[in-house]
Amino acid sequence: MKIRLLGLVCAAVLVASCGGGSTSAEQSAINNSASALSDVLNYVFENCFAFPCDCPGGGTIDFDGTTYTATNCQSSDGDSFTGTVDVDGDSVTFAFSVFGECTAISGTVTGIDEDNCSGTITGACADASVTCSMSSNCEECNIN
Numbered sequence: 253m254k255i256r257l258l259g260l261v262c263a264a265v266l267v268a269s270c271g272g273g274s275t276s277a278e279q280s281a282i283n284n285s286a287s288a289l290s291d292v293l294n295y296v297f298e299n300c301f302a303f304p305c306d307c308p309g310g311g312t313i314d315f316d317g318t319t320y321t322a323t324n325c326q327s328s329d330g331d332s333f334t335g336t337v338d339v340d341g342d343s344v345t346f347a348f349s350v351f352g353e354c355t356a357i358s359g360t361v362t363g364i365d366e367d368n369c370s371g372t373i374t375g376a377c378a379d380a381s382v383t384c385s386m387s388s389n390c391e392e393c394n395i396n
Contacts, residue, residue: 279395281377285352288331295328307333322348346373353377361386 295308304314309326311333320337327333335348335357343362351357359373369390374383384393 276380277378278380278382279377281353282357282375282382285331285354285357285377288327288329288352289333292322292325292327292331292333327352348375351375361390364390 292307292313296305296313299305300313303316304312307313307322307325308328309330311322311324311326313325314321314323318339320339322333322335325333331352332350333348333352334350335346338345338347342364343360344364345360346357348357349355354375354377357373357375359371361369361371361373363369367389369386369388371386372383373386373393374381376382382395384395386393
């Protein structure tokens with residue numbers, strides 16, 4: 253149950269990441285990618301009882317008790333993810349070389365257990381560099 257909860261927290265943070273009101277191409281790319289990863293994690297944690305586990309569209313996701321590792325993990329629609337999510341208490345650190353439509357997504361968000369988020373997410377999406385700062389309620393990330 254703890255693994256599932258941590259996975260859902262990671263998905264929630266990623267979906268929230270850089271989810272401000274912008275309609276730019278890079279904003280759309282990161283929102284679409286985060287939504288696809290959320291779908292992948294929901295699938296994995298509803299259907300996997302041991303790790304590594306197959307992703308819905310191919311590839312695998314593994315969990316060693318601290319780090320989730322996606323290796324060519326694909327959503328059912330073909331979005332691909334390769335990288336890691338490290339969980340340390342109320343801190344989550346992301347490092348993806350492939351993140352759906354985006355590349356080089358990285359950053360750390362802290363305070364996720366207390367609804368007191370802080371941190372930044374940086375990535376390359378739609379041929380643009382994007383950096384955003386988490387809102388204190390962990391529900392959106394404002395592009396800088």
